[in-house]
Amino acid sequence: MTDDFSGLGLSTKVTDAVTSAGYTKPTEIQARAIPHLLEKKDLIGIAQTGTGKTASFVLPMLTLLESGRARARMPRTLILEPTRELAAQVAENFEKYGKNHRLTMALIIGGVSFEDQNKKLDRGVDVLIATPGRLLDQFDRGKILLTGVEILVIDEADRMLDMGFIDDIEKIVSRLPPRRQTMLFSATMDAQIERLTKKFLRDPVHVQVSRAASTADTIDQKLVKVSSKPDEKRAALRARIDAAEGLTNAIIFCNRKRDVATLANSLKRHGYSAGALHGDMDQKSRMETLDAFKTDKLTLLVASDVAARGLDIPKVSHVFNFDVPVHAEDYVHRIGRTGRAGRSGVAYTLVGPGDEKHLDAILKLIQKSIEWLDAPAPAAAPAKPRAEKAEKAEKPASRRTRRNARPEEGAEAAPAEPKPSPAPSKARPEKTRPAPTEPVSDNPFGNDGPVPAFLLRPVRTAS
Numbered sequence: 001m002t003d004d005f006s007g008l009g010l011s012t013k014v015t016d017a018v019t020s021a022g023y024t025k026p027t028e029i030q031a032r033a034i035p036h037l038l039e040k041k042d043l044i045g046i047a048q049t050g051t052g053k054t055a056s057f058v059l060p061m062l063t064l065l066e067s068g069r070a071r072a073r074m075p076r077t078l079i080l081e082p083t084r085e086l087a088a089q090v091a092e093n094f095e096k097y098g099k100n101h102r103l104t105m106a107l108i109i110g111g112v113s114f115e116d117q118n119k120k121l122d123r124g125v126d127v128l129i130a131t132p133g134r135l136l137d138q139f140d141r142g143k144i145l146l147t148g149v150e151i152l153v154i155d156e157a158d159r160m161l162d163m164g165f166i167d168d169i170e171k172i173v174s175r176l177p178p179r180r181q182t183m184l185f186s187a188t189m190d191a192q193i194e195r196l197t198k199k200f201l202r203d204p205v206h207v208q209v210s211r212a213a214s215t216a217d218t219i220d221q222k223l224v225k226v227s228s229k230p231d232e233k234r235a236a237l238r239a240r241i242d243a244a245e246g247l248t249n250a251i252i253f254c255n256r257k258r259d260v261a262t263l264a265n266s267l268k269r270h271g272y273s274a275g276a277l278h279g280d281m282d283q284k285s286r287m288e289t290l291d292a293f294k295t296d297k298l299t300l301l302v303a304s305d306v307a308a309r310g311l312d313i314p315k316v317s318h319v320f321n322f323d324v325p326v327h328a329e330d331y332v333h334r335i336g337r338t339g340r341a342g343r344s345g346v347a348y349t350l351v352g353p354g355d356e357k358h359l360d361a362i363l364k365l366i367q368k369s370i371e372w373l374d375a376p377a378p379a380a381a382p383a384k385p386r387a388e389k390a391e392k393a394e395k396p397a398s399r400r401t402r403r404n405a406r407p408e409e410g411a412e413a414a415p416a417e418p419k420p421s422p423a424p425s426k427a428r429p430e431k432t433r434p435a436p437t438e439p440v441s442d443n444p445f446g447n448d449g450p451v452p453a454f455l456l457r458p459v460r461t462a463s
Contacts (some may be wrong), residue, residue: 008034011063013100018059021096026207027052034060037183042204044197045185051209053185057153058093064151065126073121074148075106080169082159083306084109084283085290087129090155091269094127102198103127103321111283118143132168139175146175153357155192158184158329173200188329213368215332218339220346222373229350234266237322240348249293250318252302255326263322264302273299279306305330314340321349324358328365
């Protein structure tokens with residue numbers, strides 16, 4: 001592996017921008033992927049999060065785009081991202097590393113005015129960074145033509161599949177020219193990803209710099225036993241935050257979006273500098289919160305898994321899993337927000353009753369044991385609540401027994417008292433019974449009028 005970027009074949013403009021950004025040595029995936037991409041080969045890049053996948057396709061793309069020019073509504077390159085935050089982050093990378101170029105770029109994501117996006121597209125863009133849904137909206141409006149795309153990047157492919165974008169990706173790729181260069185990057189590799197590579201890529205080069213779904217050695221992982229009661233669980237989190245050594249900032253992950261807002265508000269009430277980030281927030285609020293966290297205006301960022309993948313915030317010192325992730329792969333992406341770029345980081349996971357199944361899946365996936373910061377409660381401990389419940393269950397039975405015994409004990413002393421109680425039930429049917437009965441049987445015309453006179457005449461009988 002080369003010791004610096006100058007040996008990778010990148011243009012002078014790109015290497016100068018990388019050097020000015022403070023980077024001197026490429027990461028493993030950058031050193032192995034960039035030479036193949038400069039040769040315009042299709043590529044599959046598998047690497048754990050935080051290893052520099054974004055720069056591994058941005059840098060060679062800038063070099064390849066130095067020749068040629070964009071035409072109106074016909075982007076030269078297309079980068080697909082699963083979330084708005086990831087798309088915005090890639091755009092920041094192009095601005096940072098492409099400062100010596102005159103390349104144009106457009107960011108096509110939801111939550112942004114169509115009019116502003118259309119102005120850029122009408123002028124023509126070299127690089128188009130988009131989320132699948134908004135890109136198809138613009139295509140259906142006739143604002144984008146994809147027939148001029150020379151390079152396609154499908155970033156965070158596994159996340160795309162998890163979010164249900166597979167159909168949108170297939171629609172988009174079907175509108176691209178067959179003669180193109182395609183790059184696919186992912187943190188994990190499964191059967192669905194394999195199927196995508198066979199369908200979209202031609203003789204791709206495989207670059208895998210680490211075992212799929214592995215965790216970085218720079219992250220110190222800990223497990224903490226907590227109660228399932230929300231108040232006690234939040235108190236345990238606050239205690240762990242206060243006790244954490246060297247905490248400068250932290251991301252706290254919840255499984256559900258509604259819990260993100262609840263936890264963030266709870267932390268604020270207890271005097272912590274905290275903000276929330278989840279998918280139901282509008283784009284402006286999401287970007288403002290993320291920017292505040294990046295610029296150290298917020299110390300704690302409470303987030304759903306929308307923030308787990310690909311967000312490049314290099315100096316996150318701690319990660320807290322308030323909830324054990326349901327999908328084991330999400331654990332890898334969550335804790336990968338810390339310990340980036342060779343820095344050390346700490347990841348705490350709060351484990352409550354019922355989380356054992358998900359924790360076992362995580363341990364099986366990463367093939368690594370995780371130290372319990374606090375020893376798990378002894379097996380005999382859960383028996384106490386059950387014993388208390390048993391005592392409570394016995395008390396009503398004993399009271400019922402005493403109540404049933406009282407009438408028997410007092411039956412001889414007051415024999416007449418119990419008898420009136422069933423009397424009303426016997427009397428009710430008599431009140432509804434028609435009376436008298438004789439007119440009903442003798443009057444064929446019913447009970448509504450007098451009996452006709454001819455029926456009252458005496459009947460003559462033979463002597």
